[in-house]
Amino acid sequence: MAETIVDAAVELEKRERERARAEEAAPDVEGARGKALLAGARRQWPVGARTFFVVTGLVAVGLISVLLLKARSARREAEAREHESPAKTERVERHVPPLELAAQAPVPLQAPPAAVAVGAGGDAPGAIASPEAELVQRRLSRGFGAGEGDGGPREQASSAAPHQSLAPDGAPAVPRRPGGLEEKLEAVELRAAAADVLPDRDHILTQGAMLDCVLETRIVSTVAGMTSCHLTRDVYSTSGRVVLLDRGSRVVGRYQGGMQQGDTRVFVLWMRVETPAGVVVELQSPGAGPLGEAGLGGHVDTRFWDRFGAAVLLSVIEDGVDAAAARAAGTAQGTSINVGNTANAGKEVIARSMEPTINIPPLLVKNQGERVGIFVARDLDFRSVYGLERFTRTGR
Numbered sequence: 542m543a544e545t546i547v548d549a550a551v552e553l554e555k556r557e558r559e560r561a562r563a564e565e566a567a568p569d570v571e572g573a574r575g576k577a578l579l580a581g582a583r584r585q586w587p588v589g590a591r592t593f594f595v596v597t598g599l600v601a602v603g604l605i606s607v608l609l610l611k612a613r614s615a616r617r618e619a620e621a622r623e624h625e626s627p628a629k630t631e632r633v634e635r636h637v638p639p640l641e642l643a644a645q646a647p648v649p650l651q652a653p654p655a656a657v658a659v660g661a662g663g664d665a666p667g668a669i670a671s672p673e674a675e676l677v678q679r680r681l682s683r684g685f686g687a688g689e690g691d692g693g694p695r696e697q698a699s700s701a702a703p704h705q706s707l708a709p710d711g712a713p714a715v716p717r718r719p720g721g722l723e724e725k726l727e728a729v730e731l732r733a734a735a736a737d738v739l740p741d742r743d744h745i746l747t748q749g750a751m752l753d754c755v756l757e758t759r760i761v762s763t764v765a766g767m768t769s770c771h772l773t774r775d776v777y778s779t780s781g782r783v784v785l786l787d788r789g790s791r792v793v794g795r796y797q798g799g800m801q802q803g804d805t806r807v808f809v810l811w812m813r814v815e816t817p818a819g820v821v822v823e824l825q826s827p828g829a830g831p832l833g834e835a836g837l838g839g840h841v842d843t844r845f846w847d848r849f850g851a852a853v854l855l856s857v858i859e860d861g862v863d864a865a866a867a868r869a870a871g872t873a874q875g876t877s878i879n880v881g882n883t884a885n886a887g888k889e890v891i892a893r894s895m896e897p898t899i900n901i902p903p904l905l906v907k908n909q910g911e912r913v914g915i916f917v918a919r920d921l922d923f924r925s926v927y928g929l930e931r932f933t934r935t936g937r
Contacts (some may be wrong), residue, residue, distance in 0.1 A: 603849060606856035617706075742780040744924040751833060752776060752915040754792055760837065762807045762905040765798035770913060778923075785923050790816045792915065794828065796837070800903050806836030807905050811915050820926050829914040837908030848901055 597838050754770035767797030776786035794811035828837050
């Protein structure tokens with residue numbers, strides 16, 4: 542049996558090398574949790590974090606730009622008012638003449654002589670009046686208004702137009718315009734109303750009835766257009782015994798376009814209805830919601846980001862124009878360059894081009910298949926197209 546000779550020194554040295562190699566490959570552990578050797582690696586972003594930071598930054602920049610724009614506008618308005626106020630004061634002081642009171646001739650206190658006494662029938666024949674007496678007589682015969690009694694232009698105008706109303710200062714009164722405050726303050730005239738009886742309640746659908754309808758077409762309020770719907774159930778007469786409008790009748794109407802800021806409903810006018818039997822009647826009634834509220838509601842897109850983005854872009858462009866103008870207005874080799882007119886013209890052109898984008902109206906969308914209501918605004922008479930006959934049931 543062969544014996545294996547093992548060199549202990551070589552074996553120990555080999556194991557020492559393996560242990561050193563293992564220690565170099567093992568991570569450096571510090572504490573209970575250890576320390577990761579990730580000095581050169583980057584931590585990944587959470588899902589949606591980058592988008593959130595970008596949107597937050599844009600909103601912050603937009604708000605700051607809007608505040609700066611408002612502050613600049615307020616400062617410009619204040620400077621304009623300061624420049625205008627001295628000019629207005631100077632204009633007023635220049636056009637208003639100094640007030641000078643003319644000295645009035647003293648009126649003699651002595652009574653007029655008997656020669657100028659006036660009788661009931663007129664002046665005494667052959668009487669000679671002094672200049673002072675003539676002045677007193679002319680003043681006493683003059684009216685309360687300036688220029689009356691002396692044949693002036695106002696007296697001639699009043700004689701030419703005796704029925705013309707005058708203001709307290711003698712000027713012609715301004716005619717009242719319709720829709721003014723006077724018209725709003727007029728009392729409401731309450732007249733008596735006489736009761737009446739419907740001629741045939743079996744053939745009449747009275748005002749105030751509600752029709753339930755389902756949209757056939759989609760409504761988009763960008764432009765005005767037409768739409769249609771179908772009745773979901775039979776519509777009975779006022780008596781509740783006769784079907785006047787069958788289920789499935791088509792109703793045609795039109796809606797307005799171009800909503801204003803803050804509007805959430807669109808106005809719809811239903812014009813006519815056609816039954817499956819071919820009966821046509823004019824409705825001319827407004828549209829309503831399922832519970833009778835006026836107008837039709839739907840999904841409203843305010844386009845906030847479109848208008849806000851335009852405002853931010855306008856502010857950034859204006860700031861860029863200001864910075865470029867300030868840089869170009871610097872002095873170079875003793876020469877001063879003024880580009881204020883160019884900067885103002887550029888701002889005006891940019892503002893005019895961005896104005897339609899800032900004033901984008903909201904958009905309302907109502908999909909087909911949604912339920913709407915029709916508020917009947919007039920009495921509908923079907924006596925000319927329908928008739929009733931009596932019949933008796935006979936048993937077999």
